[in-house]
Amino acid sequence: MTDLIPSPRTLDVTPGSFEFTPRGTVSGPADLVDPVRVALAVLDLDRDGMARAGAETAPEAPVSVERDRNLGPEAYAVSVTPEAVRIAAGGPAGALYAGQTLRQLLPAAAFRASALPGVRWSIPCGRVEDAPRYAWRGAHLDVSRHFMPKREVLRLVDLLAAHKLNRLHLHLADDQGWRVESRAYPLLHEVGSHRARTTTARSRGETSFDDSPHGGHYSLDDLTEIAAYARARAVTVVPEIDVPGHASAILAAYPRFGADPAERHEVLDRWGISPAILAPLPATIAFLETVFAEVTEALGATPYFHIGGDECVLDAWAASPVIDGHRRALGLATPGDLHAWFLRRLADTLAAQGSRAVVWDEAFVSGMLREDTIVMPWRGVEVGRRAAAAGHDIVATPVFPLYFDYAEAASAEEPLAIGDAVTIEDVAAFEPAPASWSPEEAGRVLGAQFQLWTERIPDGRALDYRAWPRGCAAAQVAWSGGAGGFHAALPAHLARLDAFGVEYRPPAGPLPWQRGGTGARGHRPGAVPVSRVMRRLEEMTHEADSTRPSLG
Structure with a gap:
C-alpha cells in the first residue's frame, strides 16, 4: 500500500x-x-x-x-x-x-x-x-504541430485516469495545422489540416526541411467519441482554438478573416511565432462563434473552452485603416486594448454557450477580461500571482517545470528537445501555490497542468518518452501535494507502466533506441537552459508591451 x-x-x-x-x-x-x-x-x-x-x-x-x-x-x-x-x-x-x-x-x-x-x-x-488537493489536474496535448491520431488521444485519456488526472487540454489549432472538422467552414479541415513539409532545423537560421507532407484532423464524431470516452474516466476535455494570433492555418483556408483580406497564407511549415492574425471585426467573431458552437456541440457539456490569446503580433491591426477605425469606434486606446476586447467578446459568447473561457497569461495583462476567465500563467509563478491578485482563477502551467518538451537531462544521449532540462525531481518539487502567496492568492489556484508541445514530439512513442514518468510526478503534485513518498513508490509504479506498454524515459537515462543519436533527432549542442528561458520570460511579464511575441 x-x-x-x-x-x-x-x-x-x-x-x-x-x-x-x-x-x-x-x-x-x-x-x-x-x-x-x-x-x-x-x-x-x-x-x-x-x-x-x-x-x-x-x-x-x-x-x-x-x-x-x-x-x-x-x-x-x-x-x-x-x-x-x-x-x-x-x-x-x-x-x-x-x-x-x-x-x-x-x-x-x-x-x-x-x-x-x-x-x-x-x-x-x-x-x-x-481526496484531491486541487480540482484541476491536467495535461495539455498539442496536436497542431504534430497530429496525434485518435487512438493516441484515447490512450492518453486512459493514462491520465490511471494517475487521477482529470483534464485533457487539446490544442486543436495553431499556425502549423487546424485539427477538427467544420461542417460550416469545411476549408478549415480540407485546407488547414495539412502542410507540405516540416522544418527539421535544430536552431535559428537553419533552413532544412523534411519534404514529406504532414496532416490530419478529427471529425466532429471523433470529438464526440473522445469526450464520451473521457467522461467515463472522469476526464474533462478542454478544447483550445488559439486566437487571434497563431492563425496561419485558419487564414490559409479563409483569408477573408485576416487583417489584410488580400494577403494569402499557407499552413506554416516551421516553428516559432507568425505575424498571421485574425481581424477583430464582427465577421470574424461570427465565424468563430459558429466554429466554437460546432466544437461544443460535438463534445457535449463543455465547461471550459481555451481561446489562447498568446504571442500576438498586433502590427497588422495598427496598419489596417479598417481595424484601426473599428478600434476608435469602440473607444479603445491601443491595439492591445482591442486585443483584450476581442477576447472578452469571445468569452461572452462562450458563456452564453455554457463554457468558461480560458486564456494564456498574456491575455489578462490589460485587465479587461471577464472576471470568470481562467488564466494559465505559462511565463512563471510571478505572473500567475498577478493574475490571482487581479481576481482570476489560475491553473499553474509554468515552463519550468511543467513544459515537458524540455529534455529530462542536459545529456548528449537525449533526443532533440526545445532546451535543457526539466527533471522528474524538478516536477515533484513544484508548488502550484507558493508559501509566499497570500491566502486569497493561493485560493485562486485551481490546480496544475503539464504541457506537451509537439514541435519535437512527432509520434506516440516520443509522446510516451516525454510525458512519463514526469507526468506521474505532476499527478503527485496536483493530487497529493509535495513529493512525500513519491520517489520510493516510483520503481513499483514503473512496473505498472511497463505492463501498460508505456515507453517512458527510464530514470537512469534513455534506452539505446530512445537516444537522439547524431541525426535530425540528435541532442542539440548548447541547447538553451530552461533557467535562462525563465529569466527572460520573467522580465517580459514586466515589460509594457506584453502583447509582443515572447518566444521565437
Whole structure:
C-alpha cells in the first residue's frame, strides 16, 4: 500500500489480503459501479442486478460501492478485509479513483489489456481515505504541430485516469495545422489540416526541411467519441482554438478573416511565432462563434473552452485603416486594448454557450477580461500571482517545470528537445501555490497542468518518452501535494507502466533506441537552459508591451 502514485491522504495497513475473483460482481448504484468496473477492466467484473435497478445502498457482496454524500465528488474511502472490499464515494469520479487505487494494489499485470493466466488477484487489507488537493489536474496535448491520431488521444485519456488526472487540454489549432472538422467552414479541415513539409532545423537560421507532407484532423464524431470516452474516466476535455494570433492555418483556408483580406497564407511549415492574425471585426467573431458552437456541440457539456490569446503580433491591426477605425469606434486606446476586447467578446459568447473561457497569461495583462476567465500563467509563478491578485482563477502551467518538451537531462544521449532540462525531481518539487502567496492568492489556484508541445514530439512513442514518468510526478503534485513518498513508490509504479506498454524515459537515462543519436533527432549542442528561458520570460511579464511575441 505504500507504492501508490499519487499517494493518498490517509493509509492504514492491517494483516491479511483480499482476493478478487475475475468475472465476479460489484454491487451498488449503477453510476458508481460502472466507474469501478472501468478502472478494474482487466478483472471483467459484472454489475450486480440491484445496481442495474439503481439501488442507492450497496447490498452485501464481496465488492460493493455506496454513495457517501459527506464526501466531495472526487473523494473516496476504501476498506479492505479478507472477506470484502467496501468503497464509499462522493460521486462517479470518486468511485473511479477508488477503483484506480485498487488497481494499483493489485499485481502490475492489472495494467495489461487482458488478464494473464496464473496471476493471483489479491490486494492487502487496510483502509484508504483520499481526496484531491486541487480540482484541476491536467495535461495539455498539442496536436497542431504534430497530429496525434485518435487512438493516441484515447490512450492518453486512459493514462491520465490511471494517475487521477482529470483534464485533457487539446490544442486543436495553431499556425502549423487546424485539427477538427467544420461542417460550416469545411476549408478549415480540407485546407488547414495539412502542410507540405516540416522544418527539421535544430536552431535559428537553419533552413532544412523534411519534404514529406504532414496532416490530419478529427471529425466532429471523433470529438464526440473522445469526450464520451473521457467522461467515463472522469476526464474533462478542454478544447483550445488559439486566437487571434497563431492563425496561419485558419487564414490559409479563409483569408477573408485576416487583417489584410488580400494577403494569402499557407499552413506554416516551421516553428516559432507568425505575424498571421485574425481581424477583430464582427465577421470574424461570427465565424468563430459558429466554429466554437460546432466544437461544443460535438463534445457535449463543455465547461471550459481555451481561446489562447498568446504571442500576438498586433502590427497588422495598427496598419489596417479598417481595424484601426473599428478600434476608435469602440473607444479603445491601443491595439492591445482591442486585443483584450476581442477576447472578452469571445468569452461572452462562450458563456452564453455554457463554457468558461480560458486564456494564456498574456491575455489578462490589460485587465479587461471577464472576471470568470481562467488564466494559465505559462511565463512563471510571478505572473500567475498577478493574475490571482487581479481576481482570476489560475491553473499553474509554468515552463519550468511543467513544459515537458524540455529534455529530462542536459545529456548528449537525449533526443532533440526545445532546451535543457526539466527533471522528474524538478516536477515533484513544484508548488502550484507558493508559501509566499497570500491566502486569497493561493485560493485562486485551481490546480496544475503539464504541457506537451509537439514541435519535437512527432509520434506516440516520443509522446510516451516525454510525458512519463514526469507526468506521474505532476499527478503527485496536483493530487497529493509535495513529493512525500513519491520517489520510493516510483520503481513499483514503473512496473505498472511497463505492463501498460508505456515507453517512458527510464530514470537512469534513455534506452539505446530512445537516444537522439547524431541525426535530425540528435541532442542539440548548447541547447538553451530552461533557467535562462525563465529569466527572460520573467522580465517580459514586466515589460509594457506584453502583447509582443515572447518566444521565437
